[in-house]
Structure formats: structure tokens, C-alpha cells
């Protein structure tokens with residue numbers, strides 16, 4: 001599994017919840033990372049986010065910045 005891009009200590013694990021699959025950090029609750037999209041360890045060039053979220057479809061690669069004020073798409 002990939003290292004957590006938020007805290008850099010935990011690992012991202014895939015979990016299954018009521019609403020479907022989601023991703024969380026093994027260091028929870030110390031690390032609050034949780035998302036229904038897979039995190040990618042790639043820095044956003046438009047803000048200080050240390051990761052992007054994978055919104056890819058089978059046809060197209062698409063990463064989006066998780067910062068609500070940025071939301072840059074790659």
C-alpha cells in the first residue's frame with residue numbers, strides 16, 4: 001500500500017464502508033486523512049497540497065487537488 005501523503009508516517013488502506021469503498025490512513029485518529037478517492041503522492045503546483053486525488057476513469061487519467069479553494073485538475 002502507498003505511504004500516506006498527508007502525515008508521511010502511516011499507510012493508506014482501502015476500506016469498505018456503508019457508502020462504498022474509501023481510503024484512510026493507518027495512523028487514524030492521529031492523521032485525519034479519509035477520502036473516497038485514492039490519494040496520489042504528487043504535489044499540487046498551484047497550492048501547497050502534498051497530494052492529489054485520483055479521479056481517473058477507465059478512459060482518462062484525471063487527478064484533482066483536494067484543496068477546496070484550489071481544485072486544480074491534472
Ligand SMILES: [Zn+2]
Pocket residue numbers: 004005006007008009010011025026027031032033
Ligand atoms: Zn496519514
Ligand SMILES: [Zn+2]
Pocket residue numbers: 044045046047048049065066067070071072
Ligand atoms: Zn492545489
